[in-house]
Amino acid sequence: MEEKQIKEMIDLAIRQMDYSYAPYSHFHVGAVLLAKNGTCYTGCNIENAAYTPTNCAERTAFFKAVSEGMRDFQAICIVGGKDGVPTEYAAPCGVCRQVMMEFCDPETFQIILAVSREKYDIFTLKELLPFGFGPDNLKKLK
Numbered sequence: 001m002e003e004k005q006i007k008e009m010i011d012l013a014i015r016q017m018d019y020s021y022a023p024y025s026h027f028h029v030g031a032v033l034l035a036k037n038g039t040c041y042t043g044c045n046i047e048n049a050a051y052t053p054t055n056c057a058e059r060t061a062f063f064k065a066v067s068e069g070m071r072d073f074q075a076i077c078i079v080g081g082k083d084g085v086p087t088e089y090a091a092p093c094g095v096c097r098q099v100m101m102e103f104c105d106p107e108t109f110q111i112i113l114a115v116s117r118e119k120y121d122i123f124t125l126k127e128l129l130p131f132g133f134g135p136d137n138l139k140k141l142k
């Protein structure tokens with residue numbers, strides 16, 4: 001990916017934290033999911049008084065995209081921090097990594113963890129979810 005595009009995704013993910021609904025943890029997360037056709041799908045975390053219905057920013061972005069017919073993804077950018085101030089990488093939780101595994105090639109899908117435009121790192125899904133269980137595992141049963 002080009003650096004310009006990465007920085008644009010970081011900017012957009014940071015802006016997404018403004019939409020975060022996190023009255024309990026006060027940990028705001030923003031995500032931008034880039035489809036292979038260039039379309040960006042945004043997401044924020046959405047908490048709930050009953051706690052378990054809470055949805056992460058990454059899954060919000062994925063479910064928005066899939067619900068609109070998109071299934072081919074290139075990268076996701078994630079930022080997060082207490083009160084919307086990123087101080088360190090907000091890595092995706094295990095559930096979100098599993099959702100990525102459903103729709104993305106773990107060898108090539110890129111996860112951009114950012115604190116700012118200047119401080120970010122890029123990981124593949126395989127790096128964050130080694131030995132992941134995905135659709136290919138079930139195909140091998142046939």
Ligand SMILES: [Zn+2]
Nearest residue numbers: 056092093096
């Ligand atoms: Zn998550």
